[in-house]
Amino acid sequence: MFNQLLLSDLVQEDQEELIQMINPEEGEELKKEDLPEELAILPIRNTVLFPGVVIPITVGRQKSIKLVKKAYKGDRIIGVVAQKNVKTEDPALEDIYNIGTVAKIIKMLVLPDGNTTIIIQGKSRFEIDTVLEEEPFLTAKINLLENSFPKKSTKETKAIVQSLKDAAGKILKLNPEIPQEAQVALDNISDPGFLTHFLSSNLNAEVADKQKLLEINDGMTRATLLLEQMLKEIQLLELKHDIQKKVHTDIDAQQRDYYLRQQLKVLQDELGQDGPDQEIDQLRARGDEKKWPQEVKKHFNKELDKISRMNPASAEYPVAMNYAELLVDLPWDEFTEDNFDLKRAKKILDKDHFGMEKVKDRIIEYLAVLKLKQNMKGPILCLYGPPGVGKTSLGKSIASALNRQYVRMSLGGVHDEAEIRGHRKTYIGALPGKIIQNIKKAKSSNPVFILDEIDKVSSDFRGDPASALLEVLDPEQNSTFADNYLEVDYDLSKVLFIATANSLETIHPALRDRMEIISLSGYTQEEKTEIAKKHLVPKQKKEHGLKSTDVKFHKKALTKIIDGYTRESGVRNLERQIGSVARHVAKSIAMEEEFDKTITDKEVVEILGSERFDKELYQGNDIAGVVTGLAWTQVGGEILFIESSLSKGKGKLTLSGQLGDVMKESAMAAISYLKANADDLGLDHKVFDQYDLHVHVPAGAVPKDGPSAGITMLTSLASIYTQRKVKSKLAMTGEITLRGKVLPVGGIKEKVLAARRAGINEIILSSTNKRDIKEIDDRYVKGLTIHYVDTVDEVLNLALLKEKVKKPIKFTFTEAKEN
Missing domain, CATH: 2.30.130.40 (LON domain-like)
Structure with a gap:
């Protein structure tokens, strides 16, 4: 004014x-x-x-x-x-x-x-x-x-x-x-x-x-309004005066604190104690010795300058100190030296894991390229397979073969984006993401980093961790990974990321696109026996305090445990059962009881009790309409039986056994094909109108679905309508079309192994699946006759015999009455 x-x-x-x-x-x-x-x-x-x-x-x-x-x-x-x-x-x-x-x-x-x-x-x-x-x-x-x-x-x-x-x-x-x-x-x-x-x-x-x-024309009105404006200005000036007085008081308090801190510093120097300034000097000295990018060094020194101006008693001081310590603790541009001895690496992988040839070859390829080029962005591998096949433990072997540090992060149930990307420092209790935390723990910028159970990442109102992983697992982006807490970019391109998953369907599509999928199928009985002999039995002996001479497992005993007490693609339950036998032996030794040092199949039954699983075996072909199919599950391949029966009625169709939509559609397609080609099979069309059809897949409490049972259902229906026998010890898998084409399906290796376990001699597959058989080791298909077909007619010619079943249905038909 x-x-x-x-x-x-x-x-x-x-x-x-x-x-x-x-x-x-x-x-x-x-x-x-x-x-x-x-x-x-x-x-x-x-x-x-x-x-x-x-x-x-x-x-x-x-x-x-x-x-x-x-x-x-x-x-x-x-x-x-x-x-x-x-x-x-x-x-x-x-x-x-x-x-x-x-x-x-x-x-x-x-x-x-x-x-x-x-x-x-x-x-x-x-x-x-x-x-x-x-x-x-x-x-x-x-x-x-x-x-x-x-x-x-x-x-x-x-x-x-x-x-x-x-x-x-x-x-x-x-x-x-x-x-x-x-x-x-x-x-x-x-x-x-x-x-x-x-x-x-x-x-x-x-x-x-x-x-x-x-x-305003009226003088009194103008003066009154002016007075109101001036009174408002007085209030603002009084408020400003109060604020200035308060700030002046706060400044006096800060000066007092500074004086007391200087006295405290002198006392700490006299007593030989480290004060705040000494801690900052120590951090600065460590920073000078670090090999890190220039922009990170500049940011670190700027943070230290900011800390030095803070009051050590303030709430922000420990937060800023923790941040500075994280920066100096991270292994910026610090790497372990890779071991390029490929023969040694292959020996380590073979020693630790039986089978898995495709995965081992991929690791050796990676080492070979790294050895020749001396510089390569870390590939993003995804080991995909059922539980217990050794996906996670394979990471330790890879780290050992490469002479790298090993870190593992479990993603199962993670639903907070901050777990991956960290919190912003402005939040109370802010922390860096698990990626940066594990890199700090590894003390190396090129560890083998296992992202376990990547298919089980979930999301909620706190964000989508799968989307946050997109930057981590993109070789073109992860050289400048941005953690919210860290505030500066960190280079993850030298990290060898290995993800594990049981199912590909639940992985984010964009995330899946960034990874190289390597499938780990289930083990055969022979492979499980070898894994048990070389790895599981010695491990369980050591964990239960047994010497190598205390007990031996006969091969028949291991086979008994595998067939009668486990049903899985991996070996996790097998290890548990071997552990149960080892505990029984340990108890006998501790109580000085007599026991047989050689475990046979008989001792296994005595120790573990009656067999828990019936071996899936072929059940004969005396009854029409019973056909053996092959199915894939998360625990490996299985055989399943499709049963069909006819009864006098009005042409009603019943499907049972908890079938999914895909299997129901396969049954409908098979019936439509039979109706369209009834003359070729010698069927009277009246049978479809005057007899009720019931298709059942046993184990009704277990849900079943998938495009694998098309030719199996067609063969079952053709057998029940023609009353012809199905060829013995034959199994099949494939989907059909209304035109009679046989379509390929997946999970061939697991299905072939299931057929071997069940005593099947012949398998019918689509011609397109020949490529899958070529990828399977010859020892797994030895003794099996595999027929490759393109049409349904070929399936029926191979599967149905001319011979009728012992007790065929005698079809009787009622003539339709004319109106």
């Missing part, structure tokens, strides 16, 4: 001349006859001119300069109006307020920078009537507005004047920036109209608020 009092410095007038300049006698209102017929209108920004008030204005626009120069040479009378928008460069009539103040130019100064400054004094308020010209500047006819304060002073006038002066006095006391001459100026103002104009002009308010005061 009272900014206009600085005018004395500009015009080089002393205090008396300034008071005289703002005296209402000099600012006396003009009469209409004193005004020219055409009044030049000068738009001004950021302020409003009031009658009687003297203000300086810097004129910069060409139109305004022309106006001022012409007026200064003449009667020096102009109209001053405030702009509505200060950004408008060339204001028209609609861009200015309609009410302004007639002003007289007291003095014009041309400053050294080329700008023109004029000193003007307001005379009378006016309202624009008619615009006469817009060029070279705005010219208009105006109507003068009278001052409505009563000439004779009343009690109300005296009261409002005194209130305004008291409020102005408070503002002067609360604002030390206002010069003391302001109080002298206020004491010399006696006219209530000029007082309101003077205070309104110097009020710390927006232009729109000042314009509102100018436009």
Whole structure:
């Protein structure tokens, strides 16, 4: 407020001349006859001119300069109006307020920078009537507005004047920036109209608020509104004063704390204790020894500088220290040296894991490329297979073969994105993501990193971790992995990521696209026996405190455990059962009881009890409609039987055995094909209308689905309708079309192994599945006859014998009655 009092410095007038300049006698209102017929209108920004008030204005626009120069040479009378928008460069009539103040130019100064400054004094308020010209500047006819304060002073006038002066006095006391001459100026103002104009002009308010005061005709109303504005300003100044006082007190407290901390530092130095500054110096020294990127080093030193300015007693201090320690603990550009002895690596892989030739070859290939190129982005491998086949433990063997550090992160049930990407430091209890935490634990930037159970990642309102993994597992992006907590990019491109999964269907499609899928199928009985002999039995002996000479497992005993007590693709349950036998032996040794040191199949039954699983075996072909199919499950391949039966009825179809939609559709397609080709099979069409068909897949409590049972169902239906025998010890898998084509299916290796376990001699497959058989080791298909077919007719010719079953159904048909 009272900014206009600085005018004395500009015009080089002393205090008396300034008071005289703002005296209402000099600012006396003009009469209409004193005004020219055409009044030049000068738009001004950021302020409003009031009658009687003297203000300086810097004129910069060409139109305004022309106006001022012409007026200064003449009667020096102009109209001053405030702009509505200060950004408008060339204001028209609609861009200015309609009410302004007639002003007289007291003095014009041309400053050294080329700008023109004029000193003007307001005379009378006016309202624009008619615009006469817009060029070279705005010219208009105006109507003068009278001052409505009563000439004779009343009690109300005296009261409002005194209130305004008291409020102005408070503002002067609360604002030390206002010069003391302001109080002298206020004491010399006696006219209530000029007082309101003077205070309104110097009020710390927006232009729109000042314009509102100018436009009010009634003097008492204007004075009352002005008083309200001044009281608001007093409240703001008092609040500002209180805040400044409080801040000053806080600064004094900080100075006191600093003094006490300096004394504490001296005492700690005397006692030989590490203080906060010493901890920071130690971190800085460690940082100087680190081999890290220049931008990370710069960021680290910046953080230390920030910590050194903090109060050690503040809540932010330990958070900042933990962050700095994480930065210096991470292995930036620190790598373990890879071992490129490929023969040694192959020997380690063969020793630790039996089978898995495809996976081992892939690791040897990776080592070979790394050896030749000396630089290669880490591939993202995904080991896919049923539980217990050794996916996770394979990672340790790979790390050992490569001479790298080994870290493992379980993703099962992870549903918070921050587990992968970390929290932002602004959150309470913020931590880096598990990726960065494990890299820190490994103390190397090129470990073998196992992402276990990647197919079991879930998501909720806290984010989608699978999406956060996209950057981690993209070889083109993970060189600049961004952790929310870390704030600087970390290079993960040298990390060998190996993911494991039991199912590919539940993996995020974009995530799956970034990984190289390597399938680990189940083990055969022979492989399980070898794994048990070489790995599981020695391991369980060691875990149960047994010496190698305390007990031996006969091969028949291991085969008995595999066939009768486990049903899985892997060897996890097999290890548990061997552990049960080892505990029994350990108990006998501890209690000094007699026991047979050679475990045979008989001892296995005595120790483990009766067999828990019946071996899936071929059940003969004496009954029509029973066909052996092959199915894939997460625990490996299995055989299943499809049974069909006919009974006198009205052609009703019943499907049972908890069949899924795919298997139901396979049954419908098989029936449609038989109906369409009944003549070729020698079937009477009446059998479809006068006999009810029931198709059942045993083990009804187990849900079944998948596109593998098409030719099996067709063969079963063809057998029951023709009453012909199905070829003995034959199994099949494949899907059909209504045209009679046989389509390929998956899981061939697991299904072939299941057929061997069940004693099957022949298998029918689609011709397209020949490529899958070529990938299977010859020892697994030895002794099996595999027929490759393209059409359903070939399947029926191979599967159905000419011979009828012993007790065929004698079909009887009822002739349809004519209406």
